[in-house]
Amino acid sequence: MNNYKLIKLGKFDESVMNNKTTQNISVKIDGKTVNAPVGTTVLQATQKAGIYIPTLCYLENIKPYGGCRLCIVEIKNMRGYPTACTTPIAQDMEISTKTPELQKLRRDILELVLSEHPYTCLVCRDKNNCNEFMTTTRKVSVTTGCNFCTNNGNCELQELVEYLELTEIKYPWAYKEIKPEKNNPFYDIDYNLCILCGRCVRVCNEVRYSEVLNFVQRGNLVIVGTAFGESQKDAGCEFCGACIDVCPTGSLSEKMGKWVGIPDKSTETTCVFCSVACKMNINTKDNRIVNVGPNPDNRTNPLQLCVRGKFVPGDIMHHPERITTPMLKKENKWIEVSWDEAINFTVNKLEQYRGNQFGIIGSAHESLENNYVLQKFSRKLMKSNNVDILSSFPDKNIIKKIHDYYTHHKPANIDDITNADTIFVIGSQTNLSHPIIENRIRKAAKNGKKVIVANTHDTRTSYFAEQNILYKQGEEHIFLLSLLSVLNNKISGKLSNDLKQEFKNFDIEKAFKRCGVSRQDIEKIAKSLLNSKKSVIIAGDGILINPDSIYNFNALVNIQTILKKPETCKIIFLLNEGNFYGSTIAGLHSDFLPGFDELANKKNIKKWSDNWKTKLNNTKGLSGNEMVNNITEDGITALFVVGDIPAHPNLAKLKFLVQQNMFLTELSEHAHVFFPITGFTETNGHIINLERKLKEITPVTASAKDIKTVWETISNLARVMQEKGFDYKKPEDIFSEINSFIDLSFATEEKAKKEILPIRADVSDKKKKLPVEIIAENNYFNYLGNDLLKLIPDMEDILGEGGSGSSSGSGSGSGSSSGII
Amino acid sequence: MKDTIDAILKKHIPKEKGNLIPVLQSVQKKEGYISPESVKRISNYFRISRSSIYGIATFYSQFRFNPPGRHSIKICLGTACHVQGGDFILKALQAEIGISPGETTDDMRFDLDRVACLGCCALAPVVMIDNKIHSRMSVIKLKELLNKYE
Incomplete structure (x- = not known):
């Protein structure tokens, strides 16, 4: 019967889905000739030809499943009705997608699917009027719509019923009587609506590798569930929300925006919560965020997000406690005032504190533009170089080291992780800090790549690792040195000899003992790194937030340098906040003017004095730590803080403190003026992520009238203080100003210098006490x-x-x- | 318990994930049921997610997820017993001891299961308690019978 040589589904590989193969074959679909590469499925070929085939379980980029049977087609000389999603095309196949018989079968299949789903709304004769009446309080539920699912329009069954013109369902509706689960703050689960398409199960296991959901039970008792019916949290759910994005029914639905209705706008912007800076799609209605994530035109191919990106923006932007007007503190109470009053008050005060007694501490979540204007205000107008940023790195010089590294080595791309043979993750809680990086690590591990995880404790990443190293807390540097030393002994050459000199007095046995890792383990890592064609080293907080961070950094770069082909090894430094690198390049650093121009260099002071048409103060700037420790009569007396800084007894001694934030914090107790600030979904701007790519933030919603961005606030202050150079009309003006001074395309790349960076090869017994x-x-x-754990209800519990x-x-x-x- | 599971796991190579079901069977044989703790250990050993193991195990009626009671009650719901009112007896029993099939009473006195046929249809409806078959059951007879088991 079967004339075609079919490719077994087991061979289905991603390269086919990404259309990387070149050999084309032609098939006939509904009389139309279509050329598609070998290995393409019939469904992909039809989609390519612009022909619609209804599907329910199909998900782009995931191995086909063939569960819903709605994509059945007729193929000449092939028995029965094969499913388009699982059948690969073969030369000269003749496929019909819409014969009356097929449509009838599809209708029957859909009817059976719907017999376990509350279908009344799908075939209701008042369905066209439904939207109008749906949100009425329902004492009269029968006529004004049913409240089984959300009303945000996320129902693919509706579309299918319409397409197949189903007006009646001959089966009674079998209600499954499953108690809806509301065990987490982000989404509701009602498996009574579930049609068992398995999308959530597959996305959880095959895309996110969270491995929380699975089909349990057998026969008509099957439901999607967790092991032993545990709550999502206990089952290890990471709340990435991917299952909600792919659910074709209302079975899984976000709590946020559940009853808001169909979103009227969808905007693409960039997430700033971590330095991966994912693209995200935010759906809004009436200037409120409804939900975040899926691309409305292509729901089944969700942009990958994590718990922060998916659930947090809407919750904090519309938070009831958010401050929406400027406030002045009068007699220890916050009084709401107009912007003019607040600005005039602030200006009067600031005039008294010009010079070295003033300081600014910004936030690494703010855009390049805002932070640039902020430091320009301090340096140009207030004549103070005391600018810094609230970030997680104790050693501010690490960012300069990373910058220098970037100028010699092209920054790694996130996709380098999946392309590498060996992935060495050190000191990172990637699953919490950078879930999308974690996702790539897991993907690599599942594809059989070698993942080595080293940390002080087991993390979720360890589960995916081939080799799992536990080193002692505080001995990160010794661990790296041991690895470097072992690695170096296997290599010869000039650099290696230089390095051997450094290790002259290094007692390696003692080092093994001190870091708690055996020689065999380290030899094994060294072997993996040496033998892999491509490798990626991922350095996390344990390495970078560390008293030895600079030496750790040097050791890592040395490891890369001495490898046989250092260019095939990449290092990813996991910066935490979205725009840490970008903020520093914008000049929010006590030692560096914008573009990493050293403040200590007179030439740079001259350069930026000319750029800004002013005369800059050349006193050395204080870092945030120094500023806070130095709050005295003749030290720092006034601070401008964007965001928050941790509590410190000195802060009470400040003569003047301005805070700009979304919420009142502990710091606000000491503040005299409070300006409300826009969130990242309410403003334009740019950030630079860990791949050193410039990413654009676009406004999703308009902020309330009295909430202003940092640059607007600063321009207002500067205008009243009659200082030129701050008359920006829109963020684009600031961006073009930055661009005219600094090359943000990072096009010039210096050749990698082959040198050994200084390390501290010393295994003396004194153990440093960590702050x-x-x-x-x-x-x-x-x-x-x-x-965020405190701001968003129940988030802390989860x-x-x-x-x-x-x-x-x-x-x-x-x-x-x-x-x- | 830790040791018994480890002993079972040691007999299999982690890469041979196909051995999951024999492992589950051995665990059940040793411990009487599949506990969350054992699933966790098996999951770590084979690197199969806990939910997958649970999904696979729930597919087969041979696995139970509650510790066995001192006495196990099996109610036959095969064709003959069903016709003779086995269903009714099951419902009455559920109300009496307060558990559903697959569960164990809090005092560990009984566990309850439903089976498809015990091979003595002429005696329908039948109930099996601890491998002893009780024939031509009725709700009253069953209640009296339960008192004999402590």
Whole structure:
């Protein structure tokens, strides 16, 4: 019967889905000749030809499943009705997609699918009027719509019923009587609506590798569930929300915007919560965020997001506690005032504190433009070089080191992770800090790549690792040195000899003992790194937020340099906040003018004095730590803080403190003026992510009238203070100003220097005491210094223990901002 | 318990994921049921997610997820027993001891299962308690019978 040589489905590989193969074959679909590469499925070929085939379980970029049977087609000389999604095309196939018989079968199949789904709304004769009456309180539910699912229009069954012109369903509706689950703050689960298409199960296991959902039970008892019916949290759900994005029914639905109706606008913007800077699509209605994530034109191919990107924006932008008007503190009480009053008051005060007694601390979540204007205000107008940023890095010089590294080595791309043979992850809680990086690591592991994880404790990444190293806390540097030394002994050459000199007094056996990793383990890592064609080293907080961070950095770069082909090894430095690198290049650093021009160099002061048509102060700037420690009569007396800084007794001694933030924080107790600030979904701008790519932020909603961006606030202050050079009309003006001074395309690349960076090869027994705030693990759930776990109801219950890292005693801010105090 | 599971797992190579079902069977044989703890251990050993293992195990009626009681009750719902009112007896029993099939009472006295046929249809409806078959059951007879088992 079968004349075609079919490719077995087991061979289905991603290269086919990405159309990388070149050999084309032609098939006839509904009389139309279509050329498609070998291995393409019939469904993909028809989609390419612009012919619609109804589907329910199909998901682009995931291995086909063939569960719903709606995509059945007729193929000449082939028995029965094969499913288009699982049948690969063969030369001269003749496919019909829409014969009356097929449509009848599809209708029957859909009827059966719907017999377990509340279908009344689908075949209701008043369905066209439904939207109008749907949101009425329903004492009269029968006539004004049913409230089984959300009314945000996310129902593919509706579309299918319409397409197949189904007006009646002959089966009674079998209600499954499953109790809806509302066990988490982000989404509701009602498996009574589930049609068992398996999309959520597959996305959870094959795309996100969270492995939480699966089909349980057998026969008509089958439902999607977790092991032993545990709650999503206990089952290890990471709340990435991918299952909601792919659900074709209302079975899984976001709590946010559940009853808001169909969104009227969808805007693409960039997430700033971490430095991966994912593209995100935000759906809004009436200037409110409805939900985040899926691309409305292509729901089944969700942009990948994590719990922060998917669920947080709407919650914080429309938070009831958000401050929406400027405030002045009068007699220890916050009084709401107009912008003019607040600005005039601030200007009067600021006039008294010009010079070295003034300081600005910005936020790494703010855009390039805002931070540029902020530091320009301090340097040009206030004549103070005391500018810094609230970030998680205790050693501010690490960012300069990373910048220098970038000028010699092309920054790694996120996709380099999946392309590498060996992935070496050190000291990182990637699943919490950078879930999308974690996703790539898991993907690589599942594709059989070698993943080596080294950390002080087991993390979720360890589960995917081929080799799992546990080193002692605080001995990161010794661990890296041991690896470097072992690696170096296997290599010869000039660099290697230089390095051997450094290791002259290095007692390696003692080092193994001190870091708690055996020689065999380190030899094994060295072997993997040496033998792999491409490798990626991912350095996380454990390495970078560390008293030895600079030496750790050097050791890592040395490892890369001495490898046989250093250009095939890439290092990814996991910066935490979205725009840390961008903020520093914009000049928000006590030692560097914009573009990493050293402040200590007179030439640079001259250059930027000319650029800004002013005379800059050449006093050395203070870092955030120094500023706070230096709050005295003749030290720092006034601060301007964007976001928040951790509590410190000195702050009470400030004569003048301006805070600009979305919420009142602990710091606000000491503040005299409070300006409301826009969130990242309300403003234009750019950020630079960990791949050193410039990413654009676009406004999704308009902010309330009295909420202003940092640059607007600063321009207003400068206007009243009668200073020129701050008359920006829109963020684009600032961006073009930055662009005229700094090359943000990073086109010039210097050739990699082959040199060994200094290390501290010393295994003396004195153990350095780590400052408490450095041991306390980072709280990744913060925005502009605000603790998201506290702001969003129940988020702490769900993510608290594991969410902010293992040591939960870090308290608000102390972890997130260890760089300051 | 840790040791028994490890001993079972040691007999299999982690890469041979196909051995999951024999492992589950051995665990059930040793421990009487599949506990969340054992699933966790098996999951870590084979690197199969816990939910997958649970999904696979729930597919087969041979696996139970509650510790066995001191006495196990099996109610036959095969054709003959069903016709003779086995369903009714099951419902009455559920109300009496307060558990559904697959569960165990809190005091660990009984566990309850439903089976398809015990091969003695002439005696329908039948109930099996601890491998002893009780024939021509009725709700009253069953209640009296339960008192004999402590």
